[in-house]
Amino acid sequence: MLDSQPQRAAARLLSWIEDEDPRAVAALQATWSRTGNGYVIGVTGPPGAGKSTLVDCLAVHAAAQGHTVGVLAVDPTSPFSGGAVLGDRLRMNGAQQQGVFIRSVATRGHLGGLTATTRYLVNALELLGCDLVFVETVGAGQGDVEVVQLADTTVVVEVPGLGDEVQAQKAGILEIGDLLLVNKSDRPGADRLAQELLSAVELGEPRDWQPPVLQVTAIEGTGIDAAWDAIVDHRAHMEAGPLADDRLARQMHELEQQLQQQLFRDRMVTIGDKALRSAAERVLARRSDPFSAINRLAN
């Protein structure tokens, strides 16, 4: 087994970040200059597409190339109980055996959005020496957008047999994917799906990076070399130019989000419940209209 002390420290920091514990802020402030060395690969796609299985393959492959790999596997929190069963790790035995640090993350009801919190989770893995971090998220609209906010390279996983859903999703997929993987190519319909995706890419707006469409069978480890090579190509493309601007834009967006939240929180505290209550009473009694009440409260 690996020396667990640095792992324990990193694992605890990850928990503080997730719990929005003030100790996370102090720890990140003290170590900020040592973070930022990780390249983030987002992996998204519908539930059951084989994302975890694929991340396992890619993580093992990357570790064999000399990378120190970390994995953040995000699954949804139950809106009813606030709990979660996190099952991605189940598929990541290979990576676990290679000493890859894997952390299961529940979406919770993060105030700052998944992006801000997950970004700090990446930073915590960087402190552990990870230079490559895979972030697996379930592709369900919002989640897709967020992973793009976070990732330097976004991999979209699709599978044959989902029928019309894929049709409907295609536009979105093409916009966010730097690499489109058709997994479960051992199943019928994979060739056709790959063909469809490819023609959709070719018919779309020409871009300076055209997302390759590749077929893989994660469960057998087939096509992983080619998928990894495509990731490396995209990284090279990004590092030759767009990456710096991209990261700046993302950092601005994150700061904006968090600033908004903090300003909002601070202001709400200053205004206080009492003022809010008396404003509500006045509005209800028709002694004030809501628009003037809001103006008065805000100024």
Next chain:
Amino acid sequence: MGGKIRVLIAKPGLDGHDRGAKVIARALRDAGMEVIYTGLRQSPEDIVSAAIQEDVQFIGLSILSGAHGHIFPRVLELLKEQGASDIKLIAGGIIPDDEIPKWKEMGVTGIFGPGSSTVDIVDFIRAQSGA
């Protein structure tokens, strides 16, 4: 604020009886906890290293094969070696009643056999976590 209770549920060895583990995983989720389900065929080393990475407060082992006799001591030993004895070990499945005092003395915090109520298990975990 306040940390979430996180629990790793694992099935060590070749034991394929996974109903109980799944029942427990769902019950803990429904009680608002985060459950990391690692599935079948986990070695004690896998379990302890996963527990450390996941920063769980509890490792829950489900063993119906009779293999608990060597798995409990090994997991406890690894936790100690890794300076992680604050992670509490709980277990369920087929564990003979007359052995339970022995295992508790050795450091297994709680043992729940067939027919245990999931409400009791949830309450026990909450009490043990200090939440």
